Amino acid sequence: MMTTRRGHYDRMLLIAILMLVGASMVMVYSSSSVVALTSYDDPSFFMKRQIMWTAIGLLLLGITMRTDFRILADRRAVLLLVFLSLALLAATFIPGIGRMINGSRRWLRLGMFSFQPSELAKFSVVVYMSYTLAKKGERIRDFLNGLVPAYVATAVFLGIIILQPDFGAVMTIAGVVFIMLFAGGANLLHLGGTVLAALPFVIFAVTHKAYRWRRITAFLDPWSDPHGSGHQIIQSFLAFGSGGVFGRGLGEGRQKLLFLPERHSDFIYAVIGEELGLIGAIAILTLFLVILWRGVRIALSAGDDFSRLLALGITLLITMQGVINMAVVTGLLPTKGIALPLVSYGGSSLVITMAALGVLLSISRENS
Numbered sequence: 225m226m227t228t229r230r231g232h233y234d235r236m237l238l239i240a241i242l243m244l245v246g247a248s249m250v251m252v253y254s255s256s257s258v259v260a261l262t263s264y265d266d267p268s269f270f271m272k273r274q275i276m277w278t279a280i281g282l283l284l285l286g287i288t289m290r291t292d293f294r295i296l297a298d299r300r301a302v303l304l305l306v307f308l309s310l311a312l313l314a315a316t317f318i319p320g321i322g323r324m325i326n327g328s329r330r331w332l333r334l335g336m337f338s339f340q341p342s343e344l345a346k347f348s349v350v351v352y353m354s355y356t357l358a359k360k361g362e363r364i365r366d367f368l369n370g371l372v373p374a375y376v377a378t379a380v381f382l383g384i385i386i387l388q389p390d391f392g393a394v395m396t397i398a399g400v401v402f403i404m405l406f407a408g409g410a411n412l413l414h415l416g417g418t419v420l421a422a423l424p425f426v427i428f429a430v431t432h433k434a435y436r437w438r439r440i441t442a443f444l445d446p447w448s449d450p451h452g453s454g455h456q457i458i459q460s461f462l463a464f465g466s467g468g469v470f471g472r473g474l475g476e477g478r479q480k481l482l483f484l485p486e487r488h489s490d491f492i493y494a495v496i497g498e499e500l501g502l503i504g505a506i507a508i509l510t511l512f513l514v515i516l517w518r519g520v521r522i523a524l525s526a527g528d529d530f531s532r533l534l535a536l537g538i539t540l541l542i543t544m545q546g547v548i549n550m551a552v553v554t555g556l557l558p559t560k561g562i563a564l565p566l567v568s569y570g571g572s573s574l575v576i577t578m579a580a581l582g583v584l585l586s587i588s589r590e591n592s
Contacts, residue, residue: 233289234588237518240511241285241581244566245278247496247508252569255480255495256488270488270569273337277571281578288582293590296583297530302355306377309348312341313384330388340572342385342393347580349381349397350404350537357408358530365411374405375418391429391436392560396548398422400540407536408529443558459484460491460553463498464505471501488569490561493553505550508567512546515539515581522588531587538584542566542577 253271260269295301316322316329323331323338331338356374357364364370378401382394405415430436438453446454446461463479466472477498480487487495497505519539526532542565549564551557563570565577 231589233585234518234522237515237522237581237588238585240514240518241566241578244508244511245281245578247511248274248567248569248574249278250474251492251496251499251567252488254475254477254499255492256569258481259487262482273571274569274574277574280571281575284575284579285582285585288579289585289589291582291586293531293534293583293586296351296534297355297358299355302352305344305348306352309341309345310380310384312339313345313381313388316341316388328388328390330390337571340570342388342390343572343576345381345385346393346397346400346541347538347576349378350400350541350580351534352377353401353404353408354530354533354537357404357533358528360408361529362409364405364409365414367411367414371405371410371414371418374401386429389433390561392548392562395560396541396545396562399544400537403540404533404537408533439558439560443555446555456485456491457555457559460494461555463494464554467498467501467505469502471497471499471504474499490549490563490568491553492568493550493564496567497553508564509550512543512550515546516543518588519543519584522584526587527590531590535584535587538580541580 249271252274253268256270257267260271261267263269266272296305312332315332321332322329323333325331330340330342332341353374356377360370364374378397382397385393385397402415402419406412430440438449442449442453442457446457448454450458459479463477463484466478472478477495479498480495484491484494493505493508496508500507516539519535519542523532523535523539526535545562545565548557548560549562549568552559552562563573565573
């Protein structure tokens with residue numbers, strides 16, 4: 225294992241990461257204890273698993289932050305990540321291996337636990353784009369020889385993920401790739417033309433699936449179907465509204481009492497808003513803004529294109545998901561299945577996110 229010995233880690237970034245992980249421990253227990261008691265006869269059921277995944281995540285964070293991130297600039301490492309991610313994504317469709325939950329095949333069975341390959345795929349796409357853009361340099365401005373190969377590789381990932389289906393992951397990857405291409409020097413006319421060309425496909429993907437269209441109508445007017453498509457966001461509004469400025473108090477939330485769906489996963493931010501109030505919600509938002517600030521700062525101070533793009537991609541991947549989740553929970557965007565990184569319950573997201581942030585910390589040490 226190659227270790228990096230230059231400079232110091234970005235301490236502010238590390239503190240923000242650990243504070244979000246600490247908040248997760250508290251809020252996962254608070255938000256899940258009731259449903260865990262009623263479903264598993266153990267109020268600590270979800271918290272115990274979150275502690276286990278956090279321990280694994282911290283171990284990976286420690287390993288990746290002390291490992292030279294430049295091993296990811298090796299062509300063999302990039303190809304290994306890409307093909308491993310694609311193989312795991314494809315395995316979700318194999319009966320007995322893939323696990324279907326709520327009509328989606330996004331998980332692989334791992335004994336008592338499950339793994340979501342799309343989380344690894346997001347990181348793999350960031351590494352691939354960093355490697356490709358750094359290698360191409362100015363050639364990325366050539367549409368056929370520069371941009372199209374990057375599009376094709378990204379489309380392979382998106383095509384498999386949309387079949388699972390996981391529209392939230394698709395939009396996250398597409399958004400991160402678009403910004404990375406812009407930062408990598410791609411022609412603005414080419415990028416703009418791509419967005420226009422993709423719009424009909426996005427509209428079709430939304431409108432030809434009834435459940436996605438219901439999410440749009442619920443976003444526009446959730447009270448038109450308060451017991452159906454609008455139920456989740458209405459319960460989220462009630463949580464934030466009852467929390468006020470200072471909140472009801474930790475553990476005193478009412479919407480988590482089997483009213484608010486996905487209370488400990490995708491909608492944990494609503495529980496934070498109810499129990500810790502506007503102050504708690506802003507504190508979580510601020511920590512994500514700190515990650516964005518420090519990540520962009522690390523990218524700007526990087527000494528080469530690969531490290532610059534890798535730092536930017538990892539930062540965007542985590543903060544974009546965080547902002548989208550908070551926007552969904554507060555009703556600023558239509559509902560979609562995106563967890564709040566480092567905070568929501570879930571092993572795959574937590575472990576991969578912490579490993580990726582370890583890479584970002586490694587870059588900060590290399591270039592400090």
